[in-house]
Amino acid sequence: MTDWPAPAPGAAPLPKMIAAQAGLELKILFRNGEQLLLTLIIPMLLLVVFSSESLISVGRGARIGFIAPGILALAVLSTSFTSLAIGTAFERRYGVLKRLGATPLSRAGLIAAKAALVLAVEAGQVVLIVAVSLLLGWHPVVSVTSVFSALAVLIAGSAAFCGLAMLLAGTIRAEAVLAAANLAYLVLLGIGGVLFPLAKFPPAARPVLLALPSGAMSDGLRAVLRYGAGVPGKDLLVLAAWAVVAIGLAARTFRWD
Numbered sequence: 001m002t003d004w005p006a007p008a009p010g011a012a013p014l015p016k017m018i019a020a021q022a023g024l025e026l027k028i029l030f031r032n033g034e035q036l037l038l039t040l041i042i043p044m045l046l047l048v049v050f051s052s053e054s055l056i057s058v059g060r061g062a063r064i065g066f067i068a069p070g071i072l073a074l075a076v077l078s079t080s081f082t083s084l085a086i087g088t089a090f091e092r093r094y095g096v097l098k099r100l101g102a103t104p105l106s107r108a109g110l111i112a113a114k115a116a117l118v119l120a121v122e123a124g125q126v127v128l129i130v131a132v133s134l135l136l137g138w139h140p141v142v143s144v145t146s147v148f149s150a151l152a153v154l155i156a157g158s159a160a161f162c163g164l165a166m167l168l169a170g171t172i173r174a175e176a177v178l179a180a181a182n183l184a185y186l187v188l189l190g191i192g193g194v195l196f197p198l199a200k201f202p203p204a205a206r207p208v209l210l211a212l213p214s215g216a217m218s219d220g221l222r223a224v225l226r227y228g229a230g231v232p233g234k235d236l237l238v239l240a241a242w243a244v245v246a247i248g249l250a251a252r253t254f255r256w257d
Contacts, residue, residue: 039079
């Protein structure tokens with residue numbers, strides 16, 4: 001008689017569950033092509049339109065040197081916050097997340113899987129935005145420090161916005177998330193340092209705007225890619241604080257139903 005191995009019921013290791021969920025999320029995203037196109041088309045249109053030198057003054061240097069880092073920050077905002085919050089909220093509304101809640105996948109695991117998907121999409125966005133910006137005449141400061149600093153800012157910003165998206169999507173109704181996420185996108189587009197220099201705002205408002213994740217991202221990216229500054233420690237600290245607080249709250253309060 002053949003001795004079969006004894007069954008070993010139990011959950012898969014957390015990294016394996018996260019990878020499986022992230023793979024499923026990626027397949028769903030590619031089936032929902034209009035959402036992917038939206039996250040690409042809007043930043044690209046704004047990049048081309050606002051790179052015109054006839055628009056508002058941005059200080060020394062070509063305007064593309066100002067706008068390209070801002071569009072990189074906008075890509076993170078659109079993908080890791082607006083798109084993620086709305087998509088997750090409607091998954092929750094239609095019962096998709098309720099079914100996931102019956103699996104061993106934890107809240108933290110779901111957030112990690114969503115974040116992995118976001119990083120994959122943003123990698124493609126960054127490559128496309130950089131390529132088009134170079135064609136438009138962008139000459140960023142390229143060094144080991146600037147490249148790694150820019151990547152650190154993008155990743156920290158993604159973590160902050162992912163946490164905020166999951167916090168929003170997991171606590172209020174889908175319709176309210178749709179309105180709030182789109183409103184936040186438009187507001188941060190105007191006051192987050194993405195398209196317009198924060199120096200144009202009243203001096204009293206600038207510290208507040210720089211404390212926003214969009215303001216810290218755009219400021220940090222410009223510091224290293226436009227001016228060749230060192231590691232933007234203050235901006236990274238702001239983004240890390242947003243990420244820790246938002247992800248912590250989302251992991252504790254996210255509701256599956």
